Amino acid sequence: MPIFKDKQYFRVKLEKEADEALWLRCKSCGELVFKRRVRENNNICPNCGEYFFLTARERIESLIDEGSFEDVSRPIVADDPLGFQDEKSYPQRLKEAQEKTGLPSAIILASAEISQMLVVVGVMEFQFIGGSMGSVMGEQICHGMEEAIRRRCAFILVSSSGGARMQEGIFALLQMVKTTAVRAQLAEERLPFISVMTYPTTGGVQASIASLGDIIIAEKGAMIGFAGRRVIKETIAEELPKNFQTDAFALEHGIIDRVVKREDLRGELATVLRFFQEEKK
């Protein structure tokens, strides 16, 4: 997958525990900053305000009440239904992604609380094959919505995905339909679905579940769209504006409801959730 390169975000190796480095250099302002301070600051550079890429774990920590995390994902792992082999085999890619992220798939699914309000929350991990949606992610999203129905609570999905997982072919494409079918059930139950779009929310994920939120919030600096710049240029050679598919572009064109700064996201979710608490009705 081509890595999404954008000034707003870049991947910083926040080295694992074994690593002793205390400092890291911000690629935006060039300053050496104290790593612990970056972490405490939601992975935002304390010097210039640049956003560092959040892992799914870091993201979920930044959103929920401390100590409220409970993994509710199904114990499933990807198959290789097509026997897919490009320059690497699909099982090899999966193994590498698992080693790199320490996650079994490209999504974390948990029940948690936000300002003491129960939620089920799914967070995509972009570093796991571009956060692409295959059969496992589709199933976990559906399972998450069904858990929300069981628990009578809201479902939150934080997207960070290039789209459908090519290596699973038609099965990946059909996850668009599968997640939509279960999303309709959540609506029947009158339980809220809050979709949070981060960098990037594109392709088959944007063209299905992520766009079906009752409320759609974009994180500042998000990239939101269906077809990428490269595809558009190659297909129709059209000039694209500088702000194409940015958070501001999506807001201007009515694609999303609000743009929220990373440090405000948790509070914003609490504000939204309060409108939908059942006891108030």
Place this chain on the structure above:
Amino acid sequence: MSDERTLDLLEAKIQELRELNKVDGLDLSAEITKLEKKLAQMRTELYASLGDWERVRIARNPKRPYSLDYIEGLFSGFYELHGDRMSGDDRALLTGLAELDGQNVAIIAQQKGRNPADNKERYFGMARPQGYHKAIRMMHLAERFGFPIISMIDTPGAYPGLESEENNIGGAIAASIMSMIKITVPTVAVVIGEGGSGGAVAIGAADRVLMLENAIFSVISPEGAAAILWKSKERVKEAAAALKLTAPELLDMGVIDEVIPEPLGGAHKDMEQTVSALKERLIHHLNELSEKTVNELMSSRYERYRGTGRYSTLSD
């Protein structure tokens, strides 16, 4: 190994001999018979060993029948309805009402162009947001009056461009899928040529999904997959094979319901035969679906899509 062009040349040659035979009173019939036999044999060999990439080529063959050709052959009294009631008439996605075997049906069909001017108007069969809005409008009309929906898929994908993105093409596709999931009338989708990614699945989330024998249905084009995964546009054949995008492969994997056979060489070689095979199966599936109550219809549709996907469950 011969290719389609060799066969076309030989066919033209035989036709020439036939003309000559008539005009000059020469007796070339023995020669003609011999060549016809050879052509038939070559054709059988060619299409028996079709690779996935060759199927992609047939699916995109500009001589292939498009939606309007099928609409004319399958239905009577097609009455096109143009409006999406929001922003425009997308000529890449047509909707309308017609009769099939004496029954009213609603039609949602992607349409490619036959010539450069036609293609310009139809964006090479790539629908924009207004196309999907039009499809949704049609689904609601069909539901209100109990018309079953037949959708015909033939698109390289949704239109990628600034205008599309400004009007939230992703959201329009999502809304179209949602509408197909919720609509309470029977739905049958037929992939007649190219089933390109999200732009195809937007009108493909049906109760029954059929494919013509040489149609394809894929998460990404072989060109796109080659560029991204193989980092080389030259590797399209490998990409096409890896994606398992042909009708027989998709039937094997259990994601479609039926493959409609095409004449040797593709649907364009004998349009009538293809239409009559498709018509018979469409009527069959609509009849089956119409016997279900709304509850049965909705729950079997839900089970179908809820169960989509392949993964392994870890044991304790």
